[in-house]
Amino acid sequence: MGLRVVVGVKWVPNTQAVRIDPKTGTLIRQGVPSIINPHDLAAVELALQLRDRYGGEVVAVSMAPPPAVQGLEHLIGMGVDYAYLFSDRAFAGADTLATSYVLAAGIRRVEEERGRVDLAVFGQETIDSSTAHIGAQVASWLGWPYIYYVRRAELAGDELRVERVIEGYVEEYLLPLPAVVSVAAKAFKPRDVTLRGKLRAKREKPIKVLSNKDLGLDPRCVGLKGSPTIVAKVTYLPEVPRRKEVYKPKTPREGARWLLRKLLEDEETRKVIVKSLWGGGSG
Amino acid sequence: MARVDCSKICPEWPCEQPEEFKGVWVVAETDDDGVVEASLQMLTPALRIAEKLGEPVTGILLGPPGVSKLADELIKHGADEVIVVEDEALKDYYPDVHGAVVAELARRYKPSTILIAATSRGREMAPYIANTLRSGITADCTDFDVDEKTRDVLLIRPPFAAIMLAYIRTPTRRPQIGTARPNVFPVPPRDETRQGRVRLEKVDVPKPRARLVSRRKLERREVPIEKAEVVVAGGRGLGGPEGFKLLERLAALLGGVVAGSRKAVDAGWIPPERQVGQTGRSVKPILYIAVGISGAAQHMIGVREARRIVAVNIDPDAPIFNQADYGVVGDYREIIPALIEELEELKKRGPRAIEEILAEQIETAEPGSP
Numbered sequence: 072m073g074l075r076v077v078v079g080v081k082w083v084p085n086t087q088a089v090r091i092d093p094k095t096g097t098l099i100r101q102g103v104p105s106i107i108n109p110h111d112l113a114a115v116e117l118a119l120q121l122r123d124r125y126g127g128e129v130v131a132v133s134m135a136p137p138p139a140v141q142g143l144e145h146l147i148g149m150g151v152d153y154a155y156l157f158s159d160r161a162f163a164g165a166d167t168l169a170t171s172y173v174l175a176a177g178i179r180r181v182e183e184e185r186g187r188v189d190l191a192v193f194g195q196e197t198i199d200s201s202t203a204h205i206g207a208q209v210a211s212w213l214g215w216p217y218i219y220y221v222r223r224a225e226l227a228g229d230e231l232r233v234e235r236v237i238e239g240y241v242e243e244y245l246l247p248l249p250a251v252v253s254v255a256a257k258a259f260k261p262r263d264v265t266l267r268g269k270l271r272a273k274r275e276k277p278i279k280v281l282s283n284k285d286l287g288l289d290p291r292c293v294g295l296k297g298s299p300t301i302v303a304k305v306t307y308l309p310e311v312p313r314r315k316e317v318y319k320p321k322t323p324r325e326g327a328r329w330l331l332r333k334l335l336e337d338e339e340t341r342k343v344i345v346k347s348l349w350g351g352g353s354g
Numbered sequence: 355m356a357r358v359d360c361s362k363i364c365p366e367w368p369c370e371q372p373e374e375f376k377g378v379w380v381v382a383e384t385d386d387d388g389v390v391e392a393s394l395q396m397l398t399p400a401l402r403i404a405e406k407l408g409e410p411v412t413g414i415l416l417g418p419p420g421v422s423k424l425a426d427e428l429i430k431h432g433a434d435e436v437i438v439v440e441d442e443a444l445k446d447y448y449p450d451v452h453g454a455v456v457a458e459l460a461r462r463y464k465p466s467t468i469l470i471a472a473t474s475r476g477r478e479m480a481p482y483i484a485n486t487l488r489s490g491i492t493a494d495c496t497d498f499d500v501d502e503k504t505r506d507v508l509l510i511r512p513p514f515a516a517i518m519l520a521y522i523r524t525p526t527r528r529p530q531i532g533t534a535r536p537n538v539f540p541v542p543p544r545d546e547t548r549q550g551r552v553r554l555e556k557v558d559v560p561k562p563r564a565r566l567v568s569r570r571k572l573e574r575r576e577v578p579i580e581k582a583e584v585v586v587a588g589g590r591g592l593g594g595p596e597g598f599k600l601l602e603r604l605a606a607l608l609g610g611v612v613a614g615s616r617k618a619v620d621a622g623w624i625p626p627e628r629q630v631g632q633t634g635r636s637v638k639p640i641l642y643i644a645v646g647i648s649g650a651a652q653h654m655i656g657v658r659e660a661r662r663i664v665a666v667n668i669d670p671d672a673p674i675f676n677q678a679d680y681g682v683v684g685d686y687r688e689i690i691p692a693l694i695e696e697l698e699e700l701k702k703r704g705p706r707a708i709e710e711i712l713a714e715q716i717e718t719a720e721p722g723s724p
């Protein structure tokens with residue numbers, strides 16, 4: 072029978088390549104390539120491992136502008152069976168509630184077209200907004216149980232046994248399916264694209280693009296209109312006052328001495344140094 | 355306050371008027387030691403918002419019978435009242451079960467604002483609460499304010515670039531929900547004389563679908579970076595994982611822990627739970643030593659609560675020098691070993707040597723600008 076696993080992936084600007092204009096303090100987005108959110112590749116890897124072990128299929132879903140097809144092709148190259156791109160101008164400006172609404176409806180559509188979905192997997196968070204909202208919100212829309220930070224997953228009868236680390240504890244849960252999980256950062260090392268996968272992406276084009284009309288959602292529930300949160304204004308972050316004493320020593324020894332002296336003159340740091348060097352007491 | 359035109363909003367949302375909602379809530383997370391510090395920290399912005407709105411602050415406490423004894427902790431730190439749900443079924447935490455109970459309370463009491471600490475559990479549960487109420491949520495706020503005119507809470511967070519702050523409003527939905535990372539706010543001072551009301555509420559706790567089957571404590575390796583008084587952080591300038599060995603020695607001498615910038619984490623020199631910054635953790639040590647870190651806004655946002663910042667960087671123009679208290683220009687490979695030697699020497703000489711060092715009139719004691 073196998074598992075049908077849906078993976079949510081976001082198409083994000085590559086923050087590694089983003090630079091900030093030192094004069095205006097704004098982002099230079101121009102020429103910044105977009106990529107599949109790196110954490111989502113770990114989610115894709117978990118989904119592929121589950122399919123490889125138990126059979127079934129992996130379906131990637133993304134709400135993004137049309138160029139994200141490139142990213143989805145990459146996933147097909149990795150071995151993902153099928154992908155859906157939900158793409159519409161009406162989706163622009165969505166906050167996490169409106170995004171999760173489209174994704175939940177999209178997962179329902181996957182079920183109608185391909186059959187029952189057993190598991191929806193998400194990345195830990197995105198590198199451009201890192202809210203970690205979407206997994207829980209989709210679980211809420213679908214009414215499925217969910218668990219975050221998963222680092223191991225396997226079937227146990229008709230349930231999923233998952234392991235996660237949270238607040239200093241290793242926890243193991245049994246999740247009845249269907250369920251939602253999000254994957255701990257770096258928990259799974261994503262596999263490379265294969266030549267076979269690449270060819271399949273090219274020849275079979277197993278990617279479906281759906282507009283809001285296709286999904287049939289109320290325009291008041293998607294994009295900016297469907298977003299309860301709005302950005303009212305943007306300002307600079309106020310600076311924290313600092314002493315800004317900078318010393319350029321002639322020798323390292325001199326630099327170390329200058330610094331040590333500063334730290335000992337300073338009431339705040341002196342106490343810590345005394346405590347750490349000789350324990351307790353005060354200087 | 356603006357009236358919401360029900361024909362304009364998503365029919366999936368309940369159409370309610372913002373003026374019907376009053377009160378600022380802090381959802382308290384608990385562990386074996388009581389209410390977690392990060393939740394008490396959320397009382398700081400809650401009190402500020404409540405004062406501006408003229409509304410009370412309410413703590414929300416869920417747990418097995420007996421948990422109400424923790425209510426006092428919230429009251430002593432500033433809550434006006436605490437709503438407690440005691441139920442055997444709340445002994446183990448499940449994000450959807452606890453989340454559903456908070457959402458049910460919110461439907462009954464209609465708070466204007468809900469604040470939740472963005473601990474791992476908070477990050478997991480908060481969006482579920484928000485979505486169940488079909489309201490907006492803003493993650494990882496670094497500040498909160500109130501728009502006097504509309505009475506909207508302004509949820510302030512760095513967007514894509516930490517150098518800027520976005521002011522986010524939730525004009526047509528209530529409650530307004532926000533989270534903040536641990537250590538972004540201090541715990542409000544404890545006031546032993548404070549009194550508050552404790553209300554026990556009954557809620558039908560949904561049956562958990564997921565089942566916790568085992569739980570074991572990870573053996574404690576190091577102090578988490580959020581708790582350390584001294585943090586020695588390395589960046590890309592260390593050039594490789596060996597650099598962190600050196601920082602470990604310095605940290606050990608100072609009774610501190612090591613941390614790193616995102617570039618150090620991305621390079622695999624240090625684990626992700628030790629990353630400081632916007633997408634890592636916020637720390638509040640007394641002393642933060644940044645070594646080979648340039649001082650990007652996304653990094654520095656994680657050290658705003660540090661009492662003192664020391665920077666060691668080879669580049670005199672590195673932006674970190676403008677955001678540090680004491681900066682030394684130089685190659686860390688030379689400066690840090692020298693600093694370790696000086697500290698070891700001092701340790702040998704004993705505490706009295708401090709006065710001698712401070713009395714010494716060494717010419718190098720005068721800071722020269724680079």
Ligand SMILES: Cc1cc2nc3c(=O)[nH]c(=O)nc-3n(C[C@H](O)[C@H](O)[C@H](O)COP(=O)(O)OP(=O)(O)OC[C@H]3O[C@@H](n4cnc5c(N)ncnc54)[C@H](O)[C@@H]3O)c2cc1C
Nearest residue numbers: 589590591615616631632633634646647648652653668686
């Ligand atoms: C959305 C977003 C979120 C981000 N979140 C985070 C975050 O949470 N945390 C974070 O840290 N970053 C974050 N970043 C990345 C951030 O913008 C910077 O790229 C990063 O902080 C730089 O790391 P660094 O200072 O270690 O490296 P660099 O900027 O490369 O700086 C290295 C420094 O080392 C110095 N150096 C080199 N050799 C030596 C030597 N021998 N001795 C002494 N000094 C030397 C150099 O002069 C330089 O100043 C984020 C970026 C984005 C876009």
Ligand SMILES: Nc1ncnc2c1ncn2[C@@H]1O[C@H](COP(=O)(O)O)[C@@H](O)[C@H]1O
Nearest residue numbers: 079080134193194196197202203204205
């Ligand atoms: N637009 C999107 N399309 C598909 N999946 C998404 C989208 N945005 C976020 N996700 C998924 O939700 C996770 C958490 O995202 P975030 O809440 O933005 O941090 C990501 O790691 C993705 O798996």
